[in-house]
Amino acid sequence: MRAIDIIAGKAYPLGRPNIDTDVIIPAHHLKTITREGLGQFAFETLRAEPGNVFDDPAYAGAPILIAGDNYGCGSSREHAAWAMADMGLQAVIAPSFSDIHAGNAFKNGILTVVLPQDQVDRLLAVAKDQPITIDLENQTVTTPYQDRFRFEIDPFRKDCLLRGLDEIGITMAMDDAIATHEAKMHAETPWIEGAARAA
Amino acid sequence: MASTPAPRTLYQKIFDAHVVEQRDDGTALLYIDRHLVHEVTSPQAFDGLAAAGRKVRRPDLTLAVPDHNIPTTARADAQGNRLAVADPQSAAQLDALRRNAPLFGIELIDDLAAEQGIVHVVGPEQGFTLPGTTVVCGDSHTASHGALGALGFGIGTSEVEHVLATQTLLLKRSKSLEVRVDGELGPGVTPKDVALAIVAKLTAAGGAGYVAEYTGSVFRDMSIEGRLTVCNMSIEAGARAGLVAPDDKTFAYLQGKPRSPKGADWDRAVAYWRTLASDPRAVYDKVVTIDAATIAPLVTWGTSPDDVVAITGIVPDPAALDDPARRAAAEKSLAYMGLTAGQRMQDVTVDRIFIGSCTNSRIEDLRAAAAVARGRHVAAGVKQALVVPGSGLVKRQAEAEGLDRIFLDAGFEWREPGCSMCLAMNPDKVPAGERCASTSNRNFVGRQGPGSRTHLLSPAMAAAAAVTGRLTDVREFA
Numbered sequence: 001m002r003a004i005d006i007i008a009g010k011a012y013p014l015g016r017p018n019i020d021t022d023v024i025i026p027a028h029h030l031k032t033i034t035r036e037g038l039g040q041f042a043f044e045t046l047r048a049e050p051g052n053v054f055d056d057p058a059y060a061g062a063p064i065l066i067a068g069d070n071y072g073c074g075s076s077r078e079h080a081a082w083a084m085a086d087m088g089l090q091a092v093i094a095p096s097f098s099d100i101h102a103g104n105a106f107k108n109g110i111l112t113v114v115l116p117q118d119q120v121d122r123l124l125a126v127a128k129d130q131p132i133t134i135d136l137e138n139q140t141v142t143t144p145y146q147d148r149f150r151f152e153i154d155p156f157r158k159d160c161l162l163r164g165l166d167e168i169g170i171t172m173a174m175d176d177a178i179a180t181h182e183a184k185m186h187a188e189t190p191w192i193e194g195a196a197r198a199a
Numbered sequence: 200m201a202s203t204p205a206p207r208t209l210y211q212k213i214f215d216a217h218v219v220e221q222r223d224d225g226t227a228l229l230y231i232d233r234h235l236v237h238e239v240t241s242p243q244a245f246d247g248l249a250a251a252g253r254k255v256r257r258p259d260l261t262l263a264v265p266d267h268n269i270p271t272t273a274r275a276d277a278q279g280n281r282l283a284v285a286d287p288q289s290a291a292q293l294d295a296l297r298r299n300a301p302l303f304g305i306e307l308i309d310d311l312a313a314e315q316g317i318v319h320v321v322g323p324e325q326g327f328t329l330p331g332t333t334v335v336c337g338d339s340h341t342a343s344h345g346a347l348g349a350l351g352f353g354i355g356t357s358e359v360e361h362v363l364a365t366q367t368l369l370l371k372r373s374k375s376l377e378v379r380v381d382g383e384l385g386p387g388v389t390p391k392d393v394a395l396a397i398v399a400k401l402t403a404a405g406g407a408g409y410v411a412e413y414t415g416s417v418f419r420d421m422s423i424e425g426r427l428t429v430c431n432m433s434i435e436a437g438a439r440a441g442l443v444a445p446d447d448k449t450f451a452y453l454q455g456k457p458r459s460p461k462g463a464d465w466d467r468a469v470a471y472w473r474t475l476a477s478d479p480r481a482v483y484d485k486v487v488t489i490d491a492a493t494i495a496p497l498v499t500w501g502t503s504p505d506d507v508v509a510i511t512g513i514v515p516d517p518a519a520l521d522d523p524a525r526r527a528a529a530e531k532s533l534a535y536m537g538l539t540a541g542q543r544m545q546d547v548t549v550d551r552i553f554i555g556s557c558t559n560s561r562i563e564d565l566r567a568a569a570a571v572a573r574g575r576h577v578a579a580g581v582k583q584a585l586v587v588p589g590s591g592l593v594k595r596q597a598e599a600e601g602l603d604r605i606f607l608d609a610g611f612e613w614r615e616p617g618c619s620m621c622l623a624m625n626p627d628k629v630p631a632g633e634r635c636a637s638t639s640n641r642n643f644v645g646r647q648g649p650g651s652r653t654h655l656l657s658p659a660m661a662a663a664a665a666v667t668g669r670l671t672d673v674r675e676f677a
Binding site for chain 2: 015016017018020022023026027028030031032033034035045068069070073074075076077078079081096097098099100101103104107108154155156167168171172174177178180181182185189190191192193194195196197
């Protein structure tokens with residue numbers, strides 16, 4: 001996974017709440033068996049609206065999206081994160097995210113930044129004509145004006161994003177601890193293993 | 200002197216029992232007991248394993264079932280030969296699962312098997328889902344399995360790959376939410392109405408960061424299938440999982456299921472399952488209560504599952520909303536839905552009916568719909584009325600009870616099991632501009648097909664809408 005540190009540039013000032021993953025990538029585009037190529041279909045239903053931010057040349061190629069609360073709600077489809085990454089998004093700023101989507105975004109190197117609504121509103125206003133800078137190491141979002149908003153992030157996720165680590169590789173190195181749990185399960189709750197396959 | 204352990208919620212008990220390693224930063228590596236795999240969210244995960252030369256750690260705890268893409272029309276010819284799937288992309292995903300499952304040693308319940316169905320219907324009815332287990336699937340409606348007292352939640356494809364490789368997930372503990380519904384449900388009020396009432400009360404984002412536990416007399420009295428409907432829609436309120444403490448109903452439901460524990464294992468399992476209830480003094484981070492008597496038969500009017508109104512109500516007026524963002528969203532919803540503020544819900548005519556999905560495709564759902572359809576006929580204005588059983592076993596049971604005849608005689612179509620018209624990934628779609636009364640879980644823009652308009656409601660209400668051709672108060676059919 002690509003390491004990220006500073007993300008700076010234009011931001012799509014979307015600002016709408018409850019952007020669900022069906023809106024990010026409709027189900028009829030889920031029939032792929034690869035991770036690439038979904039960017040062209042991202043936000044298809046919003047892009048059907050005249051004057052939408054995604055087709056506004058002022059924001060073309062923006063690495064940041066600013067949305068309303070509950071971003072990424074609904075379906076667990078990771079295709080939403082793949083589509084966002086494929087269209088060049090590196091970060092989303094919103095007052096809140098769906099748990100599943102935030103996890104999917106993280107696993108695809110997309111930073112999710114949670115800020116209070118008033119700060120998001122301020123960034124939406126600034127982003128109309130100015131760039132936004134996200135500094136992951138220092139956990140801040142800044143603008144060319146005096147704005148400096150601090151955000152919280154899970155330390156493990158921060159470390160993985162800064163170093164571009166492969167989470168599966170990290171967990172596989174913990175094989176002993178996993179085997180210990182399996183031995184306990186085998187002894188104390190044997191039906192869990194024994195019953196999974198039909199007799 | 201031994202200290203008294205702190206009281207814990209059911210969620211905390213299940214979580215604690217599966218911690219492989221607790222990290223200082225508050226996250227934990229959690230062991231996964233059950234992994235359901237379907238064709239849409241797994242191909243990239245299997246490719247990732249193959250590319251890294253990794254194996255599936257516990258194929259014996261993994262079960263694969265195709266459901267999202269699969270057509271619900273006949274799947275085999277008279278000789279039992281598999282019919283080709285017309286959409287080449289759907290066929291490619293189904294073929295990928297058919298190729299990957301044996302390659303990685305995973306059991307596959309494929310399209311022609313009698314046990315095939317929607318993963319969230321198959322898991323419980325096979326006894327694959329058990330109380331106190333952790334259940335994951337690359338599908339957000341994995342919350343359903345909480346109805347049996349299992350911690351079930353949806354994951355993305357990278358997490359599917361992580362579970363396949365390690366049988367674990369790295370997770371942060373969720374906060375706990377008690378949703379208590381006490382009292383008597385009124386006539387015509389079903390588990391689906393309870394689910395919609397909860398989503399409306401919490402809002403679509405209200406449960407984010409929480410695992411819900413459903414408590415109170417309504418859930419104690421509710422059947423396992425009803426609990427599955429309620430837990431299924433936890434995610435529509437943002438809660439990644441929903442739980443009901445296992446009880447005698449749960450054990451009776453599971454006893455004798457194909458994969459349930461047998462003999463001495465069964466007795467030992469039940470003794471353990473009886474410990475799986477929240478301690479009396481356990482503290483939830485948030486508590487929401489609903490009086491059962493206040494829940495009416497419900498229907499959605501907009502494009503978010505919390506856009507809920509009583510069937511006797513009217514389309515709400517966006518101008519009444521204070522928050523400008525919410526007002527704008529509501530205006531867009533109404534424009535998309537082709538509805539006007541103040542319009543009576545019961546005057547809204549429908550083009551299609553869908554009875555099915557992981558929310559409402561079990562035998563009790565089909566019985567409830569059939570009770571309304573019996574001796575009546577689908578209205579002339581309705582272009583299509585689909586009944587799609589959740590699994591081959593549900594279909595067989597319904598046919599043994601003669602429900603298929605009731606539906607067919609009334610002008611409904613009787614289909615093969617699958618996700619069908621819930622999500623527009625297979626040939627069952629709602630065309631642009633058409634309106635569907637649907638027992639599924641999501642009314643999002645374009646969910647049932649580009650431009651489709653969805654009204655979520657209960658199976659009985661869907662059957663009533665089929666008969667009258669408009670959204671209808673099922674109590675008129677009592």
